[in-house]
Amino acid sequence: VVYDVIVVGAGPAGAVLAYLLACCGIKVLILEKANLPRYKTCGGGLTYKAIRLLPFDVHDCVELEAAGGIVGFAGRELFRAAVEQPFAWLVMRDRFDHFLVQQAVKAGAHIMDGVRISGIEQDDMQVVVRAGSDTFIGKLLAGADGVNSVVAMLTGLLRNRAVGTALEAELEVSAEALSAQGMYATFDFGALQGGYAWIFPKRDHLSVGMFAAYPGKVVGLRADLERFISRHVGMKGYHQLSLRGHRIPLGGRQSIVHTGRVFLLGDAANLADPWLGEGIYYAVLSASIAAEEILRFFKGGLDELSHYTHRINVEINRQLEQAYRFARWVYRFPRIGSALLRHSRVMQQVVFGTIRGDYSFQQLNQLLLRQLPSILVQSLKGRTAL
Numbered sequence: 001v002v003y004d005v006i007v008v009g010a011g012p013a014g015a016v017l018a019y020l021l022a023c024c025g026i027k028v029l030i031l032e033k034a035n036l037p038r039y040k041t042c043g044g045g046l047t048y049k050a051i052r053l054l055p056f057d058v059h060d061c062v063e064l065e066a067a068g069g070i071v072g073f074a075g076r077e078l079f080r081a082a083v084e085q086p087f088a089w090l091v092m093r094d095r096f097d098h099f100l101v102q103q104a105v106k107a108g109a110h111i112m113d114g115v116r117i118s119g120i121e122q123d124d125m126q127v128v129v130r131a132g133s134d135t136f137i138g139k140l141l142a143g144a145d146g147v148n149s150v151v152a153m154l155t156g157l158l159r160n161r162a163v164g165t166a167l168e169a170e171l172e173v174s175a176e177a178l179s180a181q182g183m184y185a186t187f188d189f190g191a192l193q194g195g196y197a198w199i200f201p202k203r204d205h206l207s208v209g210m211f212a213a214y215p216g217k218v219v220g221l222r223a224d225l226e227r228f229i230s231r232h233v234g235m236k237g238y239h240q241l242s243l244r245g246h247r248i249p250l251g252g253r254q255s256i257v258h259t260g261r262v263f264l265l266g267d268a269a270n271l272a273d274p275w276l277g278e279g280i281y282y283a284v285l286s287a288s289i290a291a292e293e294i295l296r297f298f299k300g301g302l303d304e305l306s307h308y309t310h311r312i313n314v315e316i317n318r319q320l321e322q323a324y325r326f327a328r329w330v331y332r333f334p335r336i337g338s339a340l341l342r343h344s345r346v347m348q349q350v351v352f353g354t355i356r357g358d359y360s361f362q363q364l365n366q367l368l369l370r371q372l373p374s375i376l377v378q379s380l381k382g383r384t385a386l
């Protein structure tokens with residue numbers, strides 16, 4: 001069998017791409033190394049911009065709908081901002097990702113799980129993918145196999161990717177601690193240097209984690225996380241369901257994400273926001289761009305995938321570069337940034353609006369600069385020491 005497109009990886013990037021292509025009658029095979037449903041280390045925060053972009057309703061696999069954000073500093077709650085419009089949903093990634101794959105299969109995609117790819121060869125006509133002694137043939141190959149992408153490694157793409165480090169614990173806590181957290185997602189920019197800590201509520205437990213938003217060796221993240229948890233008296237006596245670390249792309253660099261008939265998307269293409277580590281939205285966005293470009297490819301309008309790389313850089317990496325600028329400022333001056341955010345309604349509206357997807361990161365930076373006088377006035381009026 002020769003498939004039109006072989007997709008490696010059944011995360012959000014791979015599943016959504018397979019769905020979009022199958023809907024257009026393209027013959028797709030997904031190869032996934034894990035047995036599905038598989039656990040994925042993730043906070044499971046699905047922002048409104050991601051929900052809006054997904055090609056189908058995912059309401060059925062949502063744990064909670066966030067009512068807004070709590071901003072904390074070193075374990076202390078500074079304020080709670082209720083967001084009137086839909087802001088984010090919280091999901092468990094095993095359920096959510098499996099649901100996405102099921103939609104792809106319903107649309108006509110084929111899936112083989114428990115298949116770990118180990119070799120790629122391509123010529124002018126096709127790509128041959130090896131997984132142990134099995135061989136699969138496709139006209140195109142999509143690497144949606146995450147930040148440690150084997151497809152990227154085997155084809156020499158993105159050799160020097162910038163990545164940060166995250167650590168996530170799933171904690172069973174008392175009913176009081178769950179209700180104290182409520183439907184709010186906590187962001188704490190004073191819990192570690194160069195990154196932030198989160199608390200995302202799930203139906204029956206909390207996801208608590210840290211993102212060290214800088215490349216290179218990270219020291220003491222586990223101790224930072226333990227200290228952060230210990231500062232929340234409500235979490236006392238918690239039961240730890242899991243504790244896992246993983247890398248998160250620090251997106252924003254102009255890169256080449258294709259070679260011949262092979263291209264990368266999602267984390268494999270290093271597309272996550274270097275401020276909060278959000279990656280699901282960019283996985284779905286790159287899948288949508290890839291689907292459009294693949295359709296053009298099969299209609300004969302394009303004989304290579306350089307237009308795909310170009311669009312990824314213009315439509316995603318340029319925004320992520322702006323996110324990086326914002327992140328650099330926030331992580332250099334976390335105390336000042338948190339204080340301004342605490343007291344300025346204008347800044348809250350712009351920052352939460354950006355997470356929600358009302359503004360791009362470019363607009364965020366422009367708006368903050370333009371609104372700086374009113375942000376400072378609001379902050380001075382409400383000033384208290386952090």
Ligand SMILES: Cc1cc2nc3c(=O)[nH]c(=O)nc-3n(C[C@H](O)[C@H](O)[C@H](O)COP(=O)(O)OP(=O)(O)OC[C@H]3O[C@@H](n4cnc5c(N)ncnc54)[C@H](O)[C@@H]3O)c2cc1C
Pocket residue numbers: 008009010011012013014031032033034038040041042043044045046047115116117118144145146147149150166167168209245246247248265266267268272277278279280281283
């Ligand atoms: C601790 C943590 C918390 C996070 N929290 C959030 C959050 O709250 N919100 C958010 O938007 N993002 C978050 N992210 C980022 C988010 O998880 C990723 O950006 C997202 O999963 C990227 O999707 P993807 O489909 O590109 O890759 P993945 O979800 O990583 O999927 C890749 C798939 O490829 C498979 N695979 C890998 N190698 C092979 C191989 N050789 N052969 C076959 N299959 C293979 C894997 O098993 C996996 O199923 C978080 C990340 C971490 C580490």
